[in-house]
Amino acid sequence: MSKFTEKDKARLDELISRYPTKKAALLPSLWVAQEVYGGWLPLEAMDEVAQHLELPTADVQGVATFYTMYNKEPRGQHAIEICHNVSCMVLGAEQLIQHCERKLGVSATGETTADGVFTLARVECLGACCNAPAVQVGGTYYENVTAEQMDALLEKLKSAPSEVVTPPQSAMPEMRKF
Amino acid sequence: MSEQPQLLYKHRHVPGINTIDVWMAHGGYENFKKALAMEPDAVIEEVKVSGLRGRGGAGFPTHIKWNAVPKNRDVEHYLIINADEGEPGTAKDRDLMNGLPHLLVEGCLISMHAIRASKCYIYIRGEYIEPWKSVQKAINEAYEKGFCGKNVLGSGLDFDIYTHLGAGAYECGEESALMSSLMGERGMPRMKPPAAPLPMISGAWKRPSVVNNVETVSTLLPIIELGGAKYAEIGYGSPRSRGTKLFSISGHVEKPGVYEIVLGTPFSEVLELCGGVRKGHTLKTYIPGGSSMGFAPPTPLDYPFDYEGIPANTKTLGLGSGGLIVFDETTPIVPITQRLVDFYHHESCGKCTPCREGLNWLHKIYGRIVAGAGKESDIDLIWDICDSIRGKSFCALGEGAIWPVMTSLLLFRDEYLAYIRGGKDAMTDLTTIGL
Numbered sequence: 001m002s003k004f005t006e007k008d009k010a011r012l013d014e015l016i017s018r019y020p021t022k023k024a025a026l027l028p029s030l031w032v033a034q035e036v037y038g039g040w041l042p043l044e045a046m047d048e049v050a051q052h053l054e055l056p057t058a059d060v061q062g063v064a065t066f067y068t069m070y071n072k073e074p075r076g077q078h079a080i081e082i083c084h085n086v087s088c089m090v091l092g093a094e095q096l097i098q099h100c101e102r103k104l105g106v107s108a109t110g111e112t113t114a115d116g117v118f119t120l121a122r123v124e125c126l127g128a129c130c131n132a133p134a135v136q137v138g139g140t141y142y143e144n145v146t147a148e149q150m151d152a153l154l155e156k157l158k159s160a161p162s163e164v165v166t167p168p169q170s171a172m173p174e175m176r177k178f
Numbered sequence: 179m180s181e182q183p184q185l186l187y188k189h190r191h192v193p194g195i196n197t198i199d200v201w202m203a204h205g206g207y208e209n210f211k212k213a214l215a216m217e218p219d220a221v222i223e224e225v226k227v228s229g230l231r232g233r234g235g236a237g238f239p240t241h242i243k244w245n246a247v248p249k250n251r252d253v254e255h256y257l258i259i260n261a262d263e264g265e266p267g268t269a270k271d272r273d274l275m276n277g278l279p280h281l282l283v284e285g286c287l288i289s290m291h292a293i294r295a296s297k298c299y300i301y302i303r304g305e306y307i308e309p310w311k312s313v314q315k316a317i318n319e320a321y322e323k324g325f326c327g328k329n330v331l332g333s334g335l336d337f338d339i340y341t342h343l344g345a346g347a348y349e350c351g352e353e354s355a356l357m358s359s360l361m362g363e364r365g366m367p368r369m370k371p372p373a374a375p376l377p378m379i380s381g382a383w384k385r386p387s388v389v390n391n392v393e394t395v396s397t398l399l400p401i402i403e404l405g406g407a408k409y410a411e412i413g414y415g416s417p418r419s420r421g422t423k424l425f426s427i428s429g430h431v432e433k434p435g436v437y438e439i440v441l442g443t444p445f446s447e448v449l450e451l452c453g454g455v456r457k458g459h460t461l462k463t464y465i466p467g468g469s470s471m472g473f474a475p476p477t478p479l480d481y482p483f484d485y486e487g488i489p490a491n492t493k494t495l496g497l498g499s500g501g502l503i504v505f506d507e508t509t510p511i512v513p514i515t516q517r518l519v520d521f522y523h524h525e526s527c528g529k530c531t532p533c534r535e536g537l538n539w540l541h542k543i544y545g546r547i548v549a550g551a552g553k554e555s556d557i558d559l560i561w562d563i564c565d566s567i568r569g570k571s572f573c574a575l576g577e578g579a580i581w582p583v584m585t586s587l588l589l590f591r592d593e594y595l596a597y598i599r600g601g602k603d604a605m606t607d608l609t610t611i612g613l
Contacts, residue, residue, distance in 0.1 A: 018340050019362075020254075020383045020385075021361065021362070021383065023361060023362040023363075024360060024361050024362045024383075025362065026362030026363075027342065027343065027344065027345055027359065027362060028342065028343060030345070031343060031345070062364060063362065063363060063364055066347065066364040066365065066527075067304070067344070067345035067346050067347050067365070068345070068346035068347065069304040069305070069344075069345040069346035070345055070346075084517070085266040085469075085517060085518075085521060086266050086267065086429075086465075086469065086503060086514055086517055086518060087266065087267055087428040087429055087503055089513075089514065089517055089608075089611060089612075090429055090430060090505060090509055090514070090611055090612060091429070091430075091612045092611070092612030093612070094608040094609050094611060094612070095609045095612060098609055123305075124264075124266075124348070124521050124524060124525065125264055125265070125266040125267075125348075125521070126305055127263050127264060127268065127269045127271075127272050127303070127305065127306065128269055128272070129266065129267050129268065129269045129426055129428035129429075129434075129501065129503070130269050130273075130426050130427065130428045130434040130435045130436060131434070132428060132429075132434070136305060138307075139307030139308065139311075140307075140308070141308060165307055
């Protein structure tokens with residue numbers, strides 16, 4: 001069952017037009033697919049991208065599985081990603097992770113709460129070393145996070161809609177088709 | 179304290195500087211117009227005189243890269259901006275893209291003119307959604323004002339800039355892996371010169387391509403504004419390290435943040451600028467240039483902090499990308515090194531055996547030590563594995579992974595021994611770190 005609408009396909013076409021080859025549009029197209037398929041990439045999503053980009057499905061799967069931000073499993077409504085690399089580590093990231101694990105009752109290995117609201121994961125360097133510890137939810141960074149702030153954030157997110165990463169939109173005037 | 183002229187950060191704190199109107203009110207795009215009125219080779223000459231070296235980590239002179247690009251327009255040339263900042267400790271490009279996106283866009287335009295490129299791809303790491311939105315908005319504004327697009331400012335030249343979002347792979351920060359990823363492949367490195375042609379001759383899509391860091395092209399604005407010769411006068415240390423550079427200072431310091439510092443400023447002064455080691459604590463060690471450059475001993479501190487200044491006897495490699503992480507005496511070195519080993523193990527692309535197998539082995543040994551089951555012979559084994567990766571991995575990732583390990587062994591062998599001999603009792607409860 002195809003999930004891509006005509007509008008989605010037009011978005012892929014616009015992405016393709018930016019590069020000398022169709023294949024180059026693969027990464028941004030997978031972002032589109034991930035958005036269309038509700039935050040993760042089932043095999044059908046990769047197939048649809050492969051079809052539109054005229055690539056072997058194996059090629060698309062090979063690329064999608066290489067990058068950690070293309071989710072191969074469904075995730076909760078909000079993915080709480082806590083940086084645990086050295087700068088964050090020496091400023092209390094581990095305490096923050098354990099705090100969240102206790103609070104949500106899941107392990108920070110990418111587990112999702114039973115109600116499907118939160119997925120908790122520790123991630124490698126977020127590049128917010130100067131404001132450690134750092135947390136990312138959707139596309140938003142939270143920095144210098146304390147346990148109290150984390151509690152307030154979790155409370156706030158419970159009723160908030162999930163934030164979806166939308167792929168880059170071109171600025172070239174003649175390409176604004178959608 | 180020496181004077182720290184703010185060239186990149188001149189307008190960092192002006193409200194609304196991320197919008198094109200405020201940017202132009204502060205002289206924005208004047209340097210691009212100035213550069214556009216010059217011949218491309220004249221721009222490259224200014225860069226050569228300025229002594230600019232790539233700010234991404236390797237410190238390669240920018241003008242050499244630019245001069246290697248064919249001087250014709252027969253085939254399309256590409257400028258590729260490396261905004262895949264993922265090195266633990268490094269957070270400067272994020273700050274530039276968030277706060278001063280037009281600095282990057284204008285820098286891209288100047289670079290594109292110099293290397294005769296008509297297309298530019300800004301490869302931003304997948305996690306950087308906010309910087310990406312900020313840069314994309316700046317590009318959109320530049321199109322609206324006519325600085326991008328067809329026949330820019332009546333010059334007859336076309337300049338198109340696109341953003342390209344990565345998807346979580348540290349390896350893609352490596353030049354050839356970045357180009358693979360841009361072309362829609364797995365982000366794995368490719369053969370490098372001399373075995374392969376220079377990317378400046380045959381890079382992305384086998385066309386001439388220049389890969390520059392965000393900060394490198396941003397530095398073109400002060401160079402064009404001041405002129406190369408004037409820019410080269412800035413700098414205290416070696417004649418080969420000129421100008422200012424951004425440093426992201428993190429860890430146990432009073433005022434962590436991104437600082438613009440004149441190259442060659444004594445390291446002790448750099449520490450002073452960020453408020454020094456947090457109150458009541460002493461410096462144990464620090465990583466001067468992002469985690470792949472290794473740990474440095476707490477003395478000496480008065481050496482010039484630039485590409486050449488890092489004392490050879492510290493065994494630390496150098497300035498790298500400018501990610502300074504400071505650790506005080508409360509830091510247990512073994513779990514910190516384990517964290518870095520696990521990071522590189524996780525991020526290794528798996529293309530070459532020394533890196534893939536070696537890091538997996540190191541990951542297991544460190545896991546064993548931290549679980550309280552380490553053996554004294556592990557120390558020699560770790561060293562041997564590092565020695566088998568050194569100089570033998572396909573790209574710099576393997577090399578970068580072993581430097582923090584080897585330097586930690588050189589500096590803190592006793593701590594390793596105490597850790598191993600003490601068994602489970604000597605282990606640090608990670609939740610106590612940071613208190």
